[in-house]
Amino acid sequence: MAIGDDLTQLTHSDLPELLKDDISVKVGGTDIDGQVRGKLMSKKKFLSISKSGFGFCSVIFGWDMHDQTYYKELKISNKENGYRDIVAEVDLSSFRRIPWENNIPFFMCSFREPEGTSLSACPRSLLERAVAKIEKSGYGAMAGAEYEFYQFRAPSATNGPSGERNSSATATFLRDNPVDSLPSLEEGMFGYSLTRPIHNQDWYYGVFDACSKFRCDIEGWHTESGPGVYEAALEYGEIRQMADRAALFKLTVKNISSKFGITPCFMAKPRQGLPGNSGHMHVSLVDKKSGANLFARDSPDPNPPFADVEHLSDLGRHFLAGILEGLPDIMPIVAPTVNSYKRLVENFWAPVTVSWGLEHRAASIRLIAPPTCPPKGTRFEIRVPGADTNAYLVLAAILALGWRGVEKKLALPIAPLARGQDVGGEDDKGERLAKNLKDATARFVRKESIAREVFGDDFVEHFAGTREHEIRLWDEAVTDWEVKRYIETV
Known part of the structure; x- marks a missing residue:
């Protein structure tokens, strides 16, 4: 055989x-x-x-x-x-x-x-259920993922062989030492450097090669702006396979890096005053039989509601409207940890409002469409998620909200931001997204939440319970910042 x-x-x-x-x-x-x-x-x-x-x-x-x-x-x-x-x-x-x-x-x-x-709570199953809904109409979904993440040098293990350095040693080290004492893989700001990766060449190519062999292929792999920060764009593909690749990409990076004495960090905001780690997701719908991009318009709309959607199909507009309307209600999925909200602040190229725009790289949703790309590349880049997210949940949420917009034929609720227009500025009319996990979870779990409509009560109750657990642990934590600030003066 x-x-x-x-x-x-x-x-x-x-x-x-x-x-x-x-x-x-x-x-x-x-x-x-x-x-x-x-x-x-x-x-x-x-x-x-x-x-x-x-x-x-x-x-x-x-x-x-x-x-x-x-x-x-x-x-x-x-x-x-x-x-x-x-x-x-x-x-x-x-x-x-x-x-x-x-x-x-x-x-x-x-x-x-x-x-x-x-x-109900299985992330992979949640995405399967979201895909099943669109497949009934003969549609499929495509997706891509981009992850930024910091690398730290693991200290020598204290409870293992002499000189052994791995992520377990990092966890042990952080029990007794301040976080800032953990050294970055590289220092300084040098995005898209062609020299910095060579400092750790075996690790750099080791990650790329392992991802290729493990079917979570990287399309682009480069340094980002930040000490020891790298970004990987994963190969675009069918949305369920993309979620698998995203989960297995993180697994690959963690395993390969640990062998080199490197601890990767996918937290949304590992360092105060430095850029955070994004986990942008690209999504489009296609015809299951022909593979045609269903967000692309056959010919430009002579009378579009906004110039930005001149080349976006009616289905694409409804899909976008669905995400915009539902985004505030699913924030714990796209910002799932207490730390996530340290990234989503003004003036750090991070989205903080319900906002969108053609090629707008600071809005919550960046529309990528002609004339800046060919019609077949028409898609939405959802820029709110950080690298700390669960790809299955994020992609399921995007698909479920977008499909709700299609089913209800929702109209775009707000105008696009012009390129160069500040997110969160006076001209940004979009709703401010939740500033912390507690507020986000309360909105997610409320009786009239759109999350309940698209996911069902069982998933919402379970996921909200897991986030309430995170919130309680944070509420009970005493941080170094508090002790340093108040130990002598209050």
Whole structure:
């Protein structure tokens, strides 16, 4: 039996041949914070569950990113239901091999209820449900992702082999030392440098090559403005595959970097006074049969509501209107941590209002359309998300809000910002987005929230509970800033 070149078309009958030289397989799925959680299993075990799925402890939806159970127990996983098992369903189309682990086979999973129905809080399933809605109309969605992130030099481990430097050593170091004492990979501001990457050449090319081999290909890879800051633009593709690539890109960077004694940081704002880390998402709709871009207009509109949408289709306008109307209600998804809101401040090239514009790089939504790109490249760049976001949730939110705009035939609620016009300035009529996670979550969870309309109550209640947990931990925290400011003077 010959297996075709397109491994996304694998069937269960292909698996024995595909895995004939392997003895084990890795599987994984993402939790609510976007971390890939999984395990290694024997080939025999994998082949026995590849069709049916396998039991996976639901506690990954009952605790936070540091395995601390939520202070308020949530419906999916709690003491009362014994942190029950849910089902991890293997997606054969996600097959790849992990190049830094001797090319061991790897498959992504979506989490289901024990009876097989979609799990409300599973990020991958949330995107699957959003895609299913548009597919009923014969549409598909395409997406791309761009991530900026800092790199820090890991200190030597104190509890491991002498001289060992990895991300675990960084975590240990930060227990006893101030954050500012962690050295950046490089110093100074030097965006698009062709010399700085050569200082760490093996790491730089190691990340790029590993991403290529792991099917989370990078289109562009360069230094950004900031000490040790890099940006990667991932290869554009079908929206569900894009979300997989985004999650696995972060996993790749973390694993490869740790081998080089480097700790990457995807926090939205790691350093005070310096630019934050964005996680911009590009989205378009296409015809499933022809592949034609459905946001592109066949011919320019002679009487557009705004000149910026002269080349944007009616469907595209409704889609844009849907995102604009719903954006304030889904802020915890695009800004999910307490730290996220340190990036979303005025005067840092970050969007702070419900705003849009043709090629406007500071607005919440940048319309990319003719005449600055060919019609087939027409798309929206959603610029609110930071690098700290869960790509599945962000892309599901964009798609769900946009599709709501299409279904309701919403009109654009505000005028575009002119290029050069300040976001948040006097001429910006857009609503100011939430300034902190507490306010954002309260709006997200309220009874009349658009989030409830597009996602359903079960997901909203679960995700809001996870954010309320983050807020409570922050409210109880005593920071270095507070102690330094008040220890002597109050």
